[in-house]
Amino acid sequence: MSLQVENLTVYYQTLRGDVKALESATFSIQGGEIMGLAGESGCGKTTLGHSLIRLTPPMRFVQGRVQIDGEELPIWDMERMNSFRFKKISIIPQYAMNAMNPTRKVGKMIEELLGSRNVNFKDNLPELKRRLDLVKLQDDVLDMYPIEMSGGMKQRMVMVISTLMNPSLLIADEITSALDVSSQKAVAEMLVEFRDKECCNSAMVISHDISILYQIADSIMIMYAGQLMEKAPTDVIVHCPRHPYTKMLISSLPTVGVRYAEARLAGIPGKPPLLLDPPAGCRFRERCPVAFGKCCEVPPFMEIQSGHFVACWKEFETNAHA
Amino acid sequence: MTKQKKKNEFLYFALRNKKLRVALSVVLFFLVLAFVGPVLAHNAPFAYVNPMGAEPPSAKYWFGTTFFGQDVFAQFVHGLRATFLVGALAGGLGTLIGILVGFTAGYRGGIVDEILNVLTNIVLVIPTLAVLLIIAAYLQVRSIPMECIFIGFTAWPWAARAIRAQTFSLRAREFVDLARLSGMKDRKLILTEIAPNMLSYLVMTFILQFGGAILNAATLDFIGLGPTNAVSLGLMMQYSVLWGALQLGSWWWFIPPGLAIMAIVGALYVMNVGLDEVFNPKLREM
Amino acid sequence: MLTLDGVSKTYKIGTFGGKELHAVSNVSFDVKDGEVVSLIGESGSGKSTIGKMILRLISTTSGQIVFNGVDVSTLQGEDLKKYYHSVQGVFQDPFSSYNPIFKADRVFRIIKDEFFPEMTGPEWSDKLERSLKGVGLNPAHVLNKFPHQLSGGQLQRFLIARALLLDVQFLVADEIISMLDASTRIDVLNLLADLKAGGLSVLFITHDLSLGYYISERAIILHRGRVVEMGSTEKIYYNPLHPYTRMLMACVPRLDKKWEEAEVETKGRRPETRGCVYYERCPIAGKNADCERHNPPLLQAEGDHYVACALSHLGGKA
Numbered sequence: 058m059s060l061q062v063e064n065l066t067v068y069y070q071t072l073r074g075d076v077k078a079l080e081s082a083t084f085s086i087q088g089g090e091i092m093g094l095a096g097e098s099g100c101g102k103t104t105l106g107h108s109l110i111r112l113t114p115p116m117r118f119v120q121g122r123v124q125i126d127g128e129e130l131p132i133w134d135m136e137r138m139n140s141f142r143f144k145k146i147s148i149i150p151q152y153a154m155n156a157m158n159p160t161r162k163v164g165k166m167i168e169e170l171l172g173s174r175n176v177n178f179k180d181n182l183p184e185l186k187r188r189l190d191l192v193k194l195q196d197d198v199l200d201m202y203p204i205e206m207s208g209g210m211k212q213r214m215v216m217v218i219s220t221l222m223n224p225s226l227l228i229a230d231e232i233t234s235a236l237d238v239s240s241q242k243a244v245a246e247m248l249v250e251f252r253d254k255e256c257c258n259s260a261m262v263i264s265h266d267i268s269i270l271y272q273i274a275d276s277i278m279i280m281y282a283g284q285l286m287e288k289a290p291t292d293v294i295v296h297c298p299r300h301p302y303t304k305m306l307i308s309s310l311p312t313v314g315v316r317y318a319e320a321r322l323a324g325i326p327g328k329p330p331l332l333l334d335p336p337a338g339c340r341f342r343e344r345c346p347v348a349f350g351k352c353c354e355v356p357p358f359m360e361i362q363s364g365h366f367v368a369c370w371k372e373f374e375t376n377a378h379a
Numbered sequence: 380m381t382k383q384k385k386k387n388e389f390l391y392f393a394l395r396n397k398k399l400r401v402a403l404s405v406v407l408f409f410l411v412l413a414f415v416g417p418v419l420a421h422n423a424p425f426a427y428v429n430p431m432g433a434e435p436p437s438a439k440y441w442f443g444t445t446f447f448g449q450d451v452f453a454q455f456v457h458g459l460r461a462t463f464l465v466g467a468l469a470g471g472l473g474t475l476i477g478i479l480v481g482f483t484a485g486y487r488g489g490i491v492d493e494i495l496n497v498l499t500n501i502v503l504v505i506p507t508l509a510v511l512l513i514i515a516a517y518l519q520v521r522s523i524p525m526e527c528i529f530i531g532f533t534a535w536p537w538a539a540r541a542i543r544a545q546t547f548s549l550r551a552r553e554f555v556d557l558a559r560l561s562g563m564k565d566r567k568l569i570l571t572e573i574a575p576n577m578l579s580y581l582v583m584t585f586i587l588q589f590g591g592a593i594l595n596a597a598t599l600d601f602i603g604l605g606p607t608n609a610v611s612l613g614l615m616m617q618y619s620v621l622w623g624a625l626q627l628g629s630w631w632w633f634i635p636p637g638l639a640i641m642a643i644v645g646a647l648y649v650m651n652v653g654l655d656e657v658f659n660p661k662l663r664e665m
Numbered sequence: 666m667l668t669l670d671g672v673s674k675t676y677k678i679g680t681f682g683g684k685e686l687h688a689v690s691n692v693s694f695d696v697k698d699g700e701v702v703s704l705i706g707e708s709g710s711g712k713s714t715i716g717k718m719i720l721r722l723i724s725t726t727s728g729q730i731v732f733n734g735v736d737v738s739t740l741q742g743e744d745l746k747k748y749y750h751s752v753q754g755v756f757q758d759p760f761s762s763y764n765p766i767f768k769a770d771r772v773f774r775i776i777k778d779e780f781f782p783e784m785t786g787p788e789w790s791d792k793l794e795r796s797l798k799g800v801g802l803n804p805a806h807v808l809n810k811f812p813h814q815l816s817g818g819q820l821q822r823f824l825i826a827r828a829l830l831l832d833v834q835f836l837v838a839d840e841i842i843s844m845l846d847a848s849t850r851i852d853v854l855n856l857l858a859d860l861k862a863g864g865l866s867v868l869f870i871t872h873d874l875s876l877g878y879y880i881s882e883r884a885i886i887l888h889r890g891r892v893v894e895m896g897s898t899e900k901i902y903y904n905p906l907h908p909y910t911r912m913l914m915a916c917v918p919r920l921d922k923k924w925e926e927a928e929v930e931t932k933g934r935r936p937e938t939r940g941c942v943y944y945e946r947c948p949i950a951g952k953n954a955d956c957e958r959h960n961p962p963l964l965q966a967e968g969d970h971y972v973a974c975a976l977s978h979l980g981g982k983a
Binding site for chain 2: 762
Binding site for chain 1: 707708816847848849851852854855858872874875876878879880898912916917918919920921
């Protein structure tokens with residue numbers, strides 16, 4: 058399978074005008090790839106994730122093309138998307154584990170959910186049980202109420218539900234943020250296992266925590282203020298990033314083994330721009346230490362090495378000379 | 380966005396909100412009528428002006444006359460005044476007590492909360508009608524202020540409950556903790572930190588109490604427990620039924636007051652829903 | 666400077682308050698002058714409760730909290746206000762820490778009204794400016810604004826500046842950077858470390874081990890209300906002795922190495938037990954009767970390194 062996104066632009070409608078939340082995103086995800094989508098708050102990663110599956114007001118589709126397995130995905134058309142949702146493309150929304158109806162037993166909830174998608178619950182019960190086994194949940198969890206389950210259990214439950222129809226692309230929106238460290242590890246590893254056992258073909262994991270992505274993702278894409286900055290295999294992003302933003306971001310992350318007294322880490326001075334009226338060109342240019350004249354034009358998201366995409370004029374220059 | 384812009388944002392949504400516009404107009408209409416009407420009415424409400432007795436509306440008597448030949452329009456506009464007065468006073472009293480009890484219970488928690496809860500529950504389940512009957516038996520003359528006091532002292536539990544719940548949730552916010560860390564005294568904290576945040580809620584509570592008080596007063600008046608020396612819309616309805624307006628077909632005696640009460644209270648409730656949408660950004664439609 | 670001795674907090678829950686919830690049980694530790702101590706624990710460990718008890722926002726059920734020789738667990742009124750002159754707190758959610766209908770500077774105004782009522786206008790402006798500069802903010806850019814006009818990082822620094830106005834000696838920092846963006850987190854963290862160099866003691870409450878490692882000299886690991894391991898940061902991180910600490914170290918996602926194949930028990934809700942708090946999930950306890958029935962005391966394992974585990978000498982192997 059593969060996901061191809063071309064020039065996807067999505068704005069948010071507000072009283073004061075359009076917030077340019079996502080600007081001309083062009084990238085692709087290969088079959089079997091787990092891509093991490095990382096960035097700080099306001100970078101547009103949630104917008105990107107949600108626009109692929111449920112583009113509702115106040116989000117507004119401006120332009121772009123999305124193709125999944127060669128088929129056009131009509132993300133602007135809520136009605137036509139119905140036949141794709143859950144079957145071709147599925148999402149685990151943020152806070153999903155808290156959104157389970159507290160007055161329904163989990164099994165009943167799943168039955169109703171599948172029914173709304175015209176999928177027969179009884180036919181799929183054996184498969185459901187097999188999946189529950191996969192995530193180390195007992196069968197009797199179907200008879201429990203959500204309040205009887207721990208955070209990690211609920212999250213695993215949600216993962217099973219979202220992947221029941223073996224979607225080609227699974228979008229996971231901050232699925233580890235609200236969990237304990239041990240549950241985080243379990244849930245993250247479960248995602249990888251889903252991909253390995255073909256419960257989903259590929260996955261887009263949205264997270265602000267790059268260290269989790271480092272553990273499970275094959276590649277990581279960094280976004281900033283609605284624009285794509287860099288995409289590369291995980292090791293490359295973490296150990297030899299090329300984009301100035303990525304470099305500064307990675308070096309500002311404390312990790313076990315680094316102490317203040319020994320090596321004082323530095324942050325990125327300044328704030329992200331407001332997206333109501335963002336600066337022209339590269340939106341990082343005001344905080345970028347190596348910005349120059351050409352940065353007032355939007356840099357294209359280009360492949361400078363195999364599998365390594367960057368949107369930075371400076372890097373293109375360096376690459377050209379290399 | 381400065382405070383000015385925020386106020387304008389409320390105004391913008393307030394004016395756009397259809398429910399609010401319509402309901403407010405209805406209430407204002409009756410309010411203006413209550414102020415202006417008694418000036419327009421030529422007669423005193425209890426004066427016997429029509430020797431013919433009950434007569435349907437005509438050019439001379441806009442709302443007709445009662446069984447006793449009194450001017451219904453005069454009674455109506457004076458009654459409107461009384462109704463609004465009761466609404467404001469009783470509603471205000473109920474809101475005030477509700478605020479005192481609600482804030483204290485919500486902020487203090489613990490044993491204070493428990494005690495106030497018991498008090499609230501007791502007042503809630505008191506059979507107001509029975510108590511009023513007993514009071515009526517002892518008081519020969521009842522006035523509007525008395526009615527206000529009675530309604531105010533029995534209607535506050537609803538306000539107290541709602542305010543307590545809101546206070547609970549606000550108290551858990553970190554800015555309250557920070558204020559405590561600044562050594563602020565409790566009373567000052569409630570007044571300056573919590574109450575301003577709940578202003579919209581308090582306004583809505585008052586509106587509900589206002590409408591409720593009017594209804595309460597109308598009910599009391601209708602069953603004969605109203606003031607003995609005044610005229611109100613509920614009293615008009617009582618007299619009309621008492622003196623055979625239904626049998627005689629003098630619809631002009633009881634329909635105007637009944638419709639007016641319905642319209643005012645209904646408009647107040649709709650106004651409240653509209654205000655909720657204005658104050659709560661999540662309920663707004665774009 | 667600050668010593669906690671046998672501090673516990675028990676809540677009555679359930680219908681009619683029949684059951685008890687031991688949020689904090691018998692916690693003892695101390696923080697010296699100019700020291701940053703990390704209080705590390707996951708949700709439900711009681712770390713925020715301890716922070717709030719130190720700040721006297723919650724009462725203690727039992728135990729003593731001694732600050733510079735004075736027991737503060739029962740202070741009231743004027744004495745409490747004096748305590749607040751030396752001890753302050755900064756909380757997790759920068760946007761919730763400000764009253765949304767007022768400007769952000771109001772927090773400073775409150776401090777002036779409560780603690781420095783006789784100070785004149787220009788004197789106060791001076792003091793305010795110095796505080797703001799001390800936290801790396803430009804007064805011209807951040808004064809006179811509403812909370813939503815400032816960023817999370819700026820708001821948190823505001824709160825630290827507020828504490829500095831009082832010349833505090835001890836700061837309770839409860840997850841102060843967890844809601845900030847990655848690029849601003851490190852700046853606030855560096856600020857704390859700089860202030861420590863000026864003599865400030867900090868109790869750094871967090872669930873994030875890498876932050877604890879970066880900034881603190883000593884660390885305390887909490888699990889379900891009890892101290893399970895305590896000591897110098899390096900010793901704990903490089904030689905964790907308690908099975909829970911080992912599990913934390915194995916599960917925390919790091920940028921320098923990948924997760925190992927450690928199997929982690931992830932059962933459902935655990936009931937309150939009389940024995941060791943970690944008994945239910947401990948990989949090495951097995952059916953050890955001692956672990957099941959008795960709560961292990963906090964004993965010294967080596968130099969500045971204490972552990973509450975009956976089987977710590979086994980070194981992680983059953």
